[in-house]
Amino acid sequence: MxxxxxxxxxxxxxxxxxxxxxPEVLEWVQKISMxxxxxxxxxxxxxxxxxxxxxxxxxxEDFDAIAMMGLYCHDARIAAEQGRNQCxxxxxxxxxxxxxxxxxxxxxxxxxxxxxxxxxxxxxxxKEEQPLSTKTLTFAxxxxxxxxxxxxxxxxxxxxxxxxxxxxxxxxxxxxxxxxEVLAQKLSNCTPVLSASRDGLLACADALASKEWxxxxxFAQKAIDHAMLLKKNAMTCR
Numbered sequence: 001m002x003x004x005x006x007x008x009x010x011x012x013x014x015x016x017x018x019x020x021x022x023p024e025v026l027e028w029v030q031k032i033s034m035x036x037x038x039x040x041x042x043x044x045x046x047x048x049x050x051x052x053x054x055x056x057x058x059x060x061e062d063f064d065a066i067a068m069m070g071l072y073c074h075d076a077r078i079a080a081e082q083g084r085n086q087c088x089x090x091x092x093x094x095x096x097x098x099x100x101x102x103x104x105x106x107x108x109x110x111x112x113x114x115x116x117x118x119x120x121x122x123x124x125x126x127k128e129e130q131p132l133s134t135k136t137l138t139f140a141x142x143x144x145x146x147x148x149x150x151x152x153x154x155x156x157x158x159x160x161x162x163x164x165x166x167x168x169x170x171x172x173x174x175x176x177x178x179x180x181e182v183l184a185q186k187l188s189n190c191t192p193v194l195s196a197s198r199d200g201l202l203a204c205a206d207a208l209a210s211k212e213w214x215x216x217x218x219f220a221q222k223a224i225d226h227a228m229l230l231k232k233n234a235m236t237c238r
Contacts, residue, residue: 033116060087075118083111200226
């Protein structure tokens with residue numbers, strides 16, 4: 001009987017262990033949300049097809065940077081994804097008239113507001129919670145996780161000795177390098193991470209352009225080395 005009681009006590013304790021976002025990350029998202037609201041409001045106030053198109057494409061980068069972070073603040077993550085969809089130029093490539101672009105800008109502005117509101121609530125809830133969390137999302141942890149994903153992909157590709165598998169692994173590594181580059185561009189003290197991301201992308205491109213396996217190995221290893229530089233310098237980004 002005592003083992004059953006202990007089992008349920010353990011489950012109860014585990015249920016209190018949560019994962020959340022660091023205040024630093026949430027405050028950064030809050031700041032970006034306010035910037036998005038301001039830019040989209042200006043675009044809607046003075047509607048012009050070219051200006052709307054440019055503003056939506058610019059805002060896509062910010063929504064994308066937040067969406068790919070995988071926030072534990074769920075409503076903010078969902079709003080970032082919805083905002084990114086509204087600003088994605090691929091979704092409105094055939095709808096470039098002022099009316100259609102204005103509607104998209106208005107919806108994206110609403111998602112920016114929802115994101116800011118969600119982050120504000122998450123910040124308040126975080127302050128009220130007991131310090132039971134064992135996992136906190138920080139800029140350093142995001143960059144480190146990206147570096148690990150790149151290393152894992154490319155190491156698997158190298159171990160396969162297969163061009164087809166290697167190409168798939170490199171394509172995914174490129175996406176992660178790009179996501180890291182976008183994030184690094186928007187943070188301060190993050191130049192080493194930004195440089196490593198761009199160098200990693202170049203190494204991946206060289207690997208994909210190689211015809212001989214030894215060349216692929218050389219460039220893939222260079223990309224792995226740049227991923228390790230991401231991890232090494234992750235703590236500097238703010």
